[in-house]
Structure formats: structure tokens, C-alpha cells
Amino acid sequence: MSELSKETAGNYAASLIASEKAKKEGYAQVLWLDGIERKYIEEVGAMNIFFLMDDELVTPNLTGSILPGITRYSIISLAKKWGVTISERKISIDEVFKAHEDGKLKEVFGSGTAAVVSPVGEIRYGDKVFYR
Numbered sequence: 847m848s849e850l851s852k853e854t855a856g857n858y859a860a861s862l863i864a865s866e867k868a869k870k871e872g873y874a875q876v877l878w879l880d881g882i883e884r885k886y887i888e889e890v891g892a893m894n895i896f897f898l899m900d901d902e903l904v905t906p907n908l909t910g911s912i913l914p915g916i917t918r919y920s921i922i923s924l925a926k927k928w929g930v931t932i933s934e935r936k937i938s939i940d941e942v943f944k945a946h947e948d949g950k951l952k953e954v955f956g957s958g959t960a961a962v963v964s965p966v967g968e969i970r971y972g973d974k975v976f977y978r
């Protein structure tokens with residue numbers, strides 16, 4: 847097995863462990879955070895993710911480890927056409943919980959060709975749970 851295949855297999859195995867753990871706890875998907883600071887949101891399962899906070903629609907900016915999904919691109923294009931404020935920027939898990947606590951978090955959804963637009967009903971981070 848080449849070094850690259852070992853690395854790919856390693857990444858895949860790691861994602862399976864997290865998915866299994868999430869499933870056991872009643873969750874459908876894993877919310878992936880960045881691998882360096884472990885606080886910035888990247889994707890959810892095999893979907894890109896969007897947060898509507900007040901009137902700003904936020905999706906993580908493409909850092910290299912986030913797949914530039916065609917559905918993500920379509921949503922950004924539509925949002926711009928409809929005059930929705932859309933930001934591609936870093937968004938931390940703490941910012942999401944703070945927005946929730948402040949009553950500013952209005953919608954969370956994942957996007958992908960298979961999932962189309964899938965609403966997120968609940969997020970857990972450590973012992974904090976967010977219900978929409």
C-alpha cells in the first residue's frame with residue numbers, strides 16, 4: 847500500500863469512528879471542525895453547511911479541507927440574486943452557540959447533491975446541546 851493510500855485509509859477510518867459514535871448517540875451526522883484549532887466549522891457529514899444568523903447567511907470559507915460543493919455554490923449564487931447577505935468566512939462552534947443563546951440563530955442546513963438542502967434539527971458539542 848502506498849503512503850498516500852495509507853493516509854487516505856487512515857482519514858476514512860477516523861471518520862467512520864466518529865460517525866459510529868454519533869449514530870450510537872442518536873445523531874445522523876458528524877459536524878466536522880478544523881483539524882488544527884478544532885473550533886472552526888468545516889462541514890456536516892458529506893455536506894457543506896450554512897447558518898442563518900439574524901439576516902446573515904454564513905458558510906465556512908474554502909480553506910482547502912472543505913469540499914467546494916456545487917450545491918453550496920448554487921445556494922450562494924441564489925442568495926446573492928435574492929439580496930440575502932451571504933458571508934463565506936470562518937465560523938466557530940462557539941459563535942454558533944452564542945448566536946443560539948442570543949436568539950440570533952434562525953436556520954441551520956446542510957447542502958449536497960444527494961442531500962439537496964437538509965435542515966439540521968439539533969447540534970451537540972461536548973455537553974452543550976442546541977435544539978432548533
Ligand SMILES: Cc1ncc(COP(=O)(O)O)c(C=O)c1O
Pocket residue numbers: 889891892893894913914915916917918957958959960
Ligand atoms: C465531503 C463533502 N462535502 C460536501 C459535499 C457536497 O458537494 P455537492 O454539493 O457538490 O454534492 C459532498 C458531496 O459528496 C462531500 O462528499
